[in-house]
Amino acid sequence: KQEVTQIPAALSVPEGENLVLNCSFTDSAIYNLQWFRQDPGKGLTSLLLIQSSQREQTSGRLNASLDKSSGRSTLYIAASQPGDSATYLCAVLDSNYQLIWGAGTKLIIKP
Amino acid sequence: DVKVTQSSRYLVKRTGEKVFLECVQDMDHENMFWYRQDPGLGLRLIYFSYDVKMKEKGDIPEGYSVSREKKERFSLILESASTNQTSMYLCASSLGTSGGALGYNEQFFGPGTRLTVL
Numbered sequence: 332k333q334e335v336t337q338i339p340a341a342l343s344v345p346e347g348e349n350l351v352l353n354c355s356f357t358d359s360a361i362y363n364l365q366w367f368r369q370d371p372g373k374g375l376t377s378l379l380l381i382q383s384s385q386r387e388q389t390s391g392r393l394n395a396s397l398d399k400s401s402g403r404s405t406l407y408i409a410a411s412q413p414g415d416s417a418t419y420l421c422a423v424l425d426s427n428y429q430l431i432w433g434a435g436t437k438l439i440i441k442p
Numbered sequence: 443d444v445k446v447t448q449s450s451r452y453l454v455k456r457t458g459e460k461v462f463l464e465c466v467q468d469m470d471h472e473n474m475f476w477y478r479q480d481p482g483l484g485l486r487l488i489y490f491s492y493d494v495k496m497k498e499k500g501d502i503p504e505g506y507s508v509s510r511e512k513k514e515r516f517s518l519i520l521e522s523a524s525t526n527q528t529s530m531y532l533c534a535s536s537l538g539t540s541g542g543a544l545g546y547n548e549q550f551f552g553p554g555t556r557l558t559v560l
Contacts, residue, residue: 432484
């Protein structure tokens with residue numbers, strides 16, 4: 332059964348730093364992987380979607396990579412800002428077409 | 443912009459009550475989903491629907507039912523609320539795909555309903 336893990340559960344860094352969030356999954360047979368952002372009271376927002384045939388996707392200061400063989404994805408945030416504070420979730424679309432979610436990393440950017 | 447709205451942001455109910463959570467999307471999406479989110483567990487799929495009047499069980503359907511009478515509206519029903527159903531409930535919608543991969547397209551989420559059952 333596919334399992335998705337995000338470590339650490341929480342992270343606090345000073346403004347301006349570059350940072351990496353990690354997502355690992357146990358079964359490499361996935362169709363895609365998505366990164367979401369969750370703000371309190373605002374639901375989830377999709378940030379990046381990487382198809383299984385892709386290695387990375389970029390959007391502004393965000394870059395997500397995917398290494399299927401090792402079961403890992405990273406979300407790189409450049410030049411972090413206080414507005415980046417949120418919970419970041421990753422989810423994989425597994426071989427049964429089910430979205431399997433990680434529990435999230437709560438990110439705090441200190442001004 | 444896609445908009446997914448949920449009928450309540452906060453809801454407090456008593457054990458045994460029948461509870462209705464409503465979700466409406468305005469982008470003519472075929473697929474709609476109900477998740478619950480609990481600390482440390484991530485999102486878990488309760489039910490989903492890929493067409494009007496169609497529904498499929500997710501990972502944790504016990505204690506829940508759903509209704510989709512119109513394409514834009516997907517309702518989650520707790521027939522007899524229990525304290526272990528206290529949670530954040532999230533609704534989402536996405537475009538359908540001819541290949542049937544429900545998670546293939548980006549899902550758009552509502553703001554969530556925080557339900558407390560006393």
